Amino acid sequence: MVHLALPGIFDSVASLQAFVDAIPCPVFVKNREHRYMLVNRAAADFFGIKRDELLGQDDRERFPESQVTEYWSKDDLVFSTGETNENEEDLTDRAGNERRIITRKSLIRLAAGDELLVAVITDVTEIRQAEAHNRYLAFHDQLTGLANRATLYKRLDEILGDPQPTYPAVLLIDLDRFKEVNDCLGHLVGDELIQAFADRLVALAGDKDLAVRLGGDEFVLLLANAGDTEAVCALILDAAHTPFSVGGSSVTIGASIGVAKSCGKCGTRNELLRRADVALYRAKSLGRNRFALFSPEMDEGRQIRMELEAEMRQALGDFSQFELHFQPQVRSDNGDVVAVEALVRWRHPRLGLVAPSRFIPVAEETGLIVPLGAWILEEAIRQVKPLGLGIRVAVNVSAVQLRQAGFAEHVLQTIARQDFPASLLELEITETAVFHASKSEIETLEGLRLQGVRVALDDFGTGYSTLSNLRQLAVDKIKIDRTFVKSIGQVADADAIVRALVQLGNNLGVETTAEGVETEEQRRLLRELGCTELQGFLIAKPRPLAEIEPRLQDEAQKLAS
Numbered sequence: 001m002v003h004l005a006l007p008g009i010f011d012s013v014a015s016l017q018a019f020v021d022a023i024p025c026p027v028f029v030k031n032r033e034h035r036y037m038l039v040n041r042a043a044a045d046f047f048g049i050k051r052d053e054l055l056g057q058d059d060r061e062r063f064p065e066s067q068v069t070e071y072w073s074k075d076d077l078v079f080s081t082g083e084t085n086e087n088e089e090d091l092t093d094r095a096g097n098e099r100r101i102i103t104r105k106s107l108i109r110l111a112a113g114d115e116l117l118v119a120v121i122t123d124v125t126e127i128r129q130a131e132a133h134n135r136y137l138a139f140h141d142q143l144t145g146l147a148n149r150a151t152l153y154k155r156l157d158e159i160l161g162d163p164q165p166t167y168p169a170v171l172l173i174d175l176d177r178f179k180e181v182n183d184c185l186g187h188l189v190g191d192e193l194i195q196a197f198a199d200r201l202v203a204l205a206g207d208k209d210l211a212v213r214l215g216g217d218e219f220v221l222l223l224a225n226a227g228d229t230e231a232v233c234a235l236i237l238d239a240a241h242t243p244f245s246v247g248g249s250s251v252t253i254g255a256s257i258g259v260a261k262s263c264g265k266c267g268t269r270n271e272l273l274r275r276a277d278v279a280l281y282r283a284k285s286l287g288r289n290r291f292a293l294f295s296p297e298m299d300e301g302r303q304i305r306m307e308l309e310a311e312m313r314q315a316l317g318d319f320s321q322f323e324l325h326f327q328p329q330v331r332s333d334n335g336d337v338v339a340v341e342a343l344v345r346w347r348h349p350r351l352g353l354v355a356p357s358r359f360i361p362v363a364e365e366t367g368l369i370v371p372l373g374a375w376i377l378e379e380a381i382r383q384v385k386p387l388g389l390g391i392r393v394a395v396n397v398s399a400v401q402l403r404q405a406g407f408a409e410h411v412l413q414t415i416a417r418q419d420f421p422a423s424l425l426e427l428e429i430t431e432t433a434v435f436h437a438s439k440s441e442i443e444t445l446e447g448l449r450l451q452g453v454r455v456a457l458d459d460f461g462t463g464y465s466t467l468s469n470l471r472q473l474a475v476d477k478i479k480i481d482r483t484f485v486k487s488i489g490q491v492a493d494a495d496a497i498v499r500a501l502v503q504l505g506n507n508l509g510v511e512t513t514a515e516g517v518e519t520e521e522q523r524r525l526l527r528e529l530g531c532t533e534l535q536g537f538l539i540a541k542p543r544p545l546a547e548i549e550p551r552l553q554d555e556a557q558k559l560a561s
């Protein structure tokens, strides 16, 4: 309660008005009927209403009805209790601007016994906006406006903590080939692509689902109901694979999805996310552009792979557990050996001889293929060169190696160091790797070919190449995949496919090697179909070089005589 006790100073309304006008924040005085008795300049400015229009008037017709109700209830409270009241409230000024204010009101009892209230306003609009913005930032991804990891955690905790739980599914999505787009077309285009994908993801999400960007090219769609998971996954894969028009070009990527469905037992949020991660890993290693549902066996597989990885790291210390076997490739017309393909083996102390199909994928996923591949190249040349037979050595190169900066230089240095002719080295790259290769990777291969190194397309027929994109990459040879060779003479289609592949090779003017030739019948048919080279168990199994050397020497003699 305030007692005015300054006689002589505020003896005129004018001097009182001058005094309150000097206060730099909005101040006003109201009576019990909510009429304005005094309004300072700051208040009139703040309301955007002339002082004369307010004095003697109340709030009605000046402010929205809901605001008036709130203001008046606080006025009444102050008059009835005599206590100061502080209230945060909205205010819409004359121009329609929305403000957020804190109004403090207290009672003034005048000498005559009249009661008034005096109010002071603090404008907190900017503060509240900044707070809201910070809150938004804390729970959203800046680039896409999607929810972020924190929101995902919060939502999952809420769902899983609900006494009547629903059964959500976590779809962990990773874009395939995003890195290439980013590297080749730049970060701005990469950002554009992320935004465009986010838009598509949001369009697929239902009202109760949550679309999240975890960071980079990783997204989550939290499905409130796991019921339609498979259908939604298919839609996401489709959305990711539909070309994006970004940075003035059309870009095609894909996605891999790992799915974990909550089952009541798998309990915590972290467990659910871990399972989605394990499933994603599986989807990727199955060749991307697909989704995988978590199953408990995946955990076991992962455990074994992790062990294998740790042991491989150790074995790469001196490479003594690795060895190379060589398999001849012969001409189909006269059987002359034209090349030997180096195939790596791992003599594992506990598991025995481990097949490359088991450990190469692990080496690729972990990047260990890079040091291993370097050793294979070095070792293959080291073994084959002293034979002095002038036959080629074919070495398999993984997509991961090709992606390494400086790969071409590394290959050229290796052959230069061993003084091995470039024309006798053939790098085998799978058709799928070439199909997915970036521009710079294609340039790497072209650079090597310019130096005389040969390039063969491995496992041909299993990928998606078309004649037109094959023409873009000049290769020296295509190797028709074993699966087709296996079926010729048995499945009518197979003959037609092999014939078409051989024809394709002829059109491109390159050699065609058939892989996995096991029977005389196959050899005969392949020769008829025009295949120029053959490789397979019928001719020779992959063996250590010392074991096939006599045969290679015979060949050389035969050639010489």
Ligand code: C2E
Binding pocket: 327, 342, 343, 344, 355, 356, 357, 360, 373, 376, 396, 397, 398, 428, 458, 459, 482, 515, 516, 517, 518, 535, 536, 537, 538, 542
């Ligand atoms: P690939 O490059 O297609 O190698 C040919 C595979 O077919 C070899 O299996 C070989 O043993 C097998 N093979 C050859 N002839 C026949 C046949 O008549 N019948 C049957 N059933 N199989 C035959 P391997 O050595 O187990 O290698 C499997 C795959 O592992 C290779 O397929 C290649 O993709 C990868 N790999 C092997 N060595 C290396 C390497 O040094 N580096 C890289 N990056 N990958 C390698």
Ligand code: CA
Binding pocket: 341, 396, 428, 458
């Ligand atoms: Ca090969």
Ligand code: CA
Binding pocket: 458, 459, 479, 481, 515
């Ligand atoms: Ca092959």
